[in-house]
Amino acid sequence: MSSSVSTSPTGFDRFGLNELLLRGIRDAGFENPRPIQNETIPAGLDGRDVLGLAQTGTGKTAAFALPMLHRLLNHPYQAPRVLILAPTRELATQIAGEIRTLAKYTRLKMVTIYGGVSMRNQINALRNEPEIVVGCPGRVLDLLQQGELHLGEIETLVLDEADHMFDMGFLVDIRKILASLPGNRQNLLFSATMPKEVRRLADELLSSPHVVELADSAPAATIEHALVMVSESRKRDLLEHVIGEPEFESAIVFTRTKHRAKRLAEQLSKAGHRAVGIQGNLSQAQRDRAMRGFRSRQFNILVATDIVARGIDVSGVSHVINFDVPNTPEAYTHRIGRTGRAECEGIACTFVTGEDHSWLRATERMIGSSITRRQVEGFAPDTTVRSVPRAPARNQERYARPAAQPQYGRFDSGGRGRGRRRAG
Ligand code: AMP
Numbered sequence: 001m002s003s004s005v006s007t008s009p010t011g012f013d014r015f016g017l018n019e020l021l022l023r024g025i026r027d028a029g030f031e032n033p034r035p036i037q038n039e040t041i042p043a044g045l046d047g048r049d050v051l052g053l054a055q056t057g058t059g060k061t062a063a064f065a066l067p068m069l070h071r072l073l074n075h076p077y078q079a080p081r082v083l084i085l086a087p088t089r090e091l092a093t094q095i096a097g098e099i100r101t102l103a104k105y106t107r108l109k110m111v112t113i114y115g116g117v118s119m120r121n122q123i124n125a126l127r128n129e130p131e132i133v134v135g136c137p138g139r140v141l142d143l144l145q146q147g148e149l150h151l152g153e154i155e156t157l158v159l160d161e162a163d164h165m166f167d168m169g170f171l172v173d174i175r176k177i178l179a180s181l182p183g184n185r186q187n188l189l190f191s192a193t194m195p196k197e198v199r200r201l202a203d204e205l206l207s208s209p210h211v212v213e214l215a216d217s218a219p220a221a222t223i224e225h226a227l228v229m230v231s232e233s234r235k236r237d238l239l240e241h242v243i244g245e246p247e248f249e250s251a252i253v254f255t256r257t258k259h260r261a262k263r264l265a266e267q268l269s270k271a272g273h274r275a276v277g278i279q280g281n282l283s284q285a286q287r288d289r290a291m292r293g294f295r296s297r298q299f300n301i302l303v304a305t306d307i308v309a310r311g312i313d314v315s316g317v318s319h320v321i322n323f324d325v326p327n328t329p330e331a332y333t334h335r336i337g338r339t340g341r342a343e344c345e346g347i348a349c350t351f352v353t354g355e356d357h358s359w360l361r362a363t364e365r366m367i368g369s370s371i372t373r374r375q376v377e378g379f380a381p382d383t384t385v386r387s388v389p390r391a392p393a394r395n396q397e398r399y400a401r402p403a404a405q406p407q408y409g410r411f412d413s414g415g416r417g418r419g420r421r422r423a424g
Helices: 021-027 033-044 060-074 089-102 121-125 137-145 162-167 171-179 196-205 232-244 258-270 284-295 329-336 356-367
Strands: 050-053 082-085 112-115 134-135 156-159 186-191 212-213 221-227 251-252 275-277 301-304 319-322 345-354
Touching: 021 060, 021 275, 021 356, 033 050, 033 060, 033 186, 033 212, 050 060, 050 232, 060 089, 060 156, 060 186, 082 137, 082 171, 089 112, 089 134, 089 284, 112 121, 134 137, 134 275, 134 329, 137 171, 137 356, 156 196, 162 171, 162 186, 162 196, 186 196, 232 251, 232 258, 232 319, 232 345, 258 275, 258 301, 275 284, 329 356
Parallel strands: 050 186, 050 212, 082 134, 082 156, 112 134, 156 186, 221 345, 251 301, 251 319, 275 301, 319 345
Antiparallel strands: none
16 A cells, blocks of 8 residues: 655545545545545544445445544554445445555555455455455355454444345344454444344444434435336337437446346347446356456446445446336335436436336335336337325435426437536
8 A cells, every 4th residue: 555645635634534544535536525424534533333324425435434544543453453344245345445545555454355256365364464354244254253354353343235234134144243243342334224124233233323314315316317118028129229329328237137137238249339247147257357347448338137236336327227127116226326426417217117016106105206207209118107196205304306297308219308417
């Protein structure tokens, strides 16, 4: 982690962070703290527990990482002292990447632990006594039970995307991991939504937490949502139409099954698009290759199942296309969180068939408003998909959006689409 020093002040100077971290922050190009960072960094530095209701894309990694890095630097000694648990390998890798950037000028060591790859390198890295362990619960538990990972010195625990961990069935593993941590530690829990199981875990884990609730736990305001009515048999043509529009730059396209993701990626490649698929049947090496290719813009279409739906920050994604509707309303907010990052505008476009009525009703109840319907000429729906009357939604406060009238804009081949500006 080393050289090239810039010294211009940033809005981060007032937190009293270690100078080595301030250099890392400058190099990362962060000028001013994000709201979640303003809220979380002082509480984290005070050693308080934190409950963060925020999704990825808000800047939460730096929010939890900077205070813990500061503490590690101010009281140096070697042992795993910070444990960060994340639901997917992709998110664990992304968190580790961000920490590596921020800690570039320090000598702190970190290991990333997840399944699907050999344990050998991870075990070797653990023998160097890294201060920071970032991992997915399954492999962390395996290494713990094999006696390769020692968690008796953990001072800070971060549970990231706790709701997703719950969805993936990790709560049992997490509870086992918690049982081997020392009682006297700081806990930070982040979750975009608060299902009751996560609420219960938070109640057990956190003591008098500082609660940070961001308005943009809801889909980012920079995202333009639209439903496009289409029959199942025309989805593929509609996709061609959307990716052929002038404002299209790049997309994550979500399908319901691994098989559909694989097939659609192959079809798009055959049709001459720079598309790649990512789904759970691929090896870790193949998944890494796909993500790397998408990040480096070798590919501009990533066809994915929900495995990559949360947590992945791919800057500059212009479209999220739900080729199939997500299984749950919660999954919708997570999927569309892949775009509209960092004040860039994004388009979240969901293909809806006549079969998707009950999903639509539940989703609109959850977000507290109806989602704009768009029609694309030549792509008639099998049935009319009506708006759900606005109901007092349970998350009305956090998700409220003005109810939208059906609109015929961007996807209308008649060319009445509004122009779209990109910031940044
Ligand atoms: P996260 O929610 O942690 O995944 O962060 C989303 C993206 O925002 C990442 O690419 C970060 O590097 C970036 N980011 C985080 N904090 C800041 C900041 N204060 N200024 C600019 N970019 C930031």
